[in-house]
Amino acid sequence: MAAPLLLQDLYIYPVKSLGGIRVTQAEIEPRGLRHDRRWLLVDERNQFMTQRQTPDMALLRVSPAYNGFLLTHAQRPDLLPLYVPFEATPERTLFVTIWDDMVFAWRGTRAADEWVSEALGRPCKLVYMSDMARRDVEPDLNPEGQLVSFADGYPFLLIGQSALDELNGRLAEPVPMDRFRPNLVFSGGAPFEEDTWAEFQVGDVPFRAVRACGRCVLTTIDQQSAEKSAAGEPLRTLATYRTQGSKVMFGQNVTGPGRGLLRVGDTLQVLNLK
Template sequence: MATPLVLSDLYIYPVKSLGGIRVTEAVVEPRGLRHDRRWLIVDERNQFMTQRQTAEMALLNVLPAYNGFLLVHTARPELLPLYIPFEATPERTLFVTIWDDMVFAWRGTPEADSWLSEALGRVCKLVYMSDMVMRGTDGGEVAGYVSFADAYPYLLIGQSSLADLNSRLAQPVPMDRFRPSLVFTGGQAYEEDTWRDFVIGDVTFQGVRPCGRCVVTTIDQKTAQKSAEPLRTMATYRTQNNKVMFGQNVTSPARGTLRVGDVVAVQSYLS
């Protein structure tokens, strides 16, 4: 008998490229899970910042606080925690660039800008994507919108895939190296690569294509230290069209609520 497929973990990343929050349930909205990557840090030229260039962003952890606020903290004792709201207000605005997209954004507070600039050692600003912004998914081949995520609203990874990768590594890596939003147990390693239409609980999703991985996978999310792995090992057996693939990019036209423990049902497969 086949092992049942079950949603085992849910993650949101309220501020792009900072620490994620593991949750037991999450609301599905048109551009992704509620609160996921709606905040973005940009540099003095209003260009988006990620761990690719600033690995120290991994050391800024995010937690839900109270009364609609997030708490951002670091191990540096001289920096008291930063509180930011889940949503911004349109009091100050600017245009920011993320990949090939230039989008309208709402500014965070001057206090947040100062705190992040001190924490990261360079001038930066915190901005928010409002519901008015219509940023399309990568390439436009799939209808839908996305937050400040790289290209698609969701990243799906099976625990079997991580287990297979770790069996090839001298030092296993945790799931947080890959920053997924949806994690499931059951099934075969890398079977998520083949999924097209599937349902989690009562929410429908559509697999688009495997996710090309970058140097962020080589950054220890607890220390910000870089190494060659796991990218080097993945390149030996997960390379397609000169990209190293791990996890499946996913979209959803639906609304609803996901809960850890929901059953996953695959309805069709990519050709």
């Protein structure tokens, strides 16, 4: 008898492209998990920043704090931890660009802007997406009119632990799951089984698997040291068996119900296949 599919891990990333926080339960909101990627770093032109262009962002660590989180620099003990609340206030506003979207955002404090600018050695700002802002999932794949935070394009990313195990069996040096920045990790099932799912539920919460997630150079950055793999791994190995068109696929982009509660250990049930 096959092992049941279980929700193994839950992650939120309060600031896009910075470290994640593993949680044991998470509330679902219209844009994804509560507090997930509601903050964003932007440059002096108000363009979004990620590890793709700024690998040192991996050195900015995120840890939970009361009603917010702490930012620390892994290699700069002289930088005192920065407390950031989960939500900002509308005292200072601006428009920021993320991919093809222009989004209305609230700015964090001046102290926060100074801290992240010092930490990354360049002028940048910390901004927040309020519930007033609207950013839609890809219209042609979004009949439900789902919203998304500052995540790349979808409110949830789902990956099976067996997919990572299968990949690591092909690599000279295994990589951890943090290279792929999932929200939901499940155990059980065959490698890449999630590719075949159309609708599934976690506990009593329904989800829709929309499409596979195309991966980028960020997966080659060690999240502890911020160093890029000289060999381009694991992207190079993934490309040998997970290429569709011009993209390398790993994980599923998922939309959800806009409300609900997830807990580590919840059972996953596949409702329909693609």
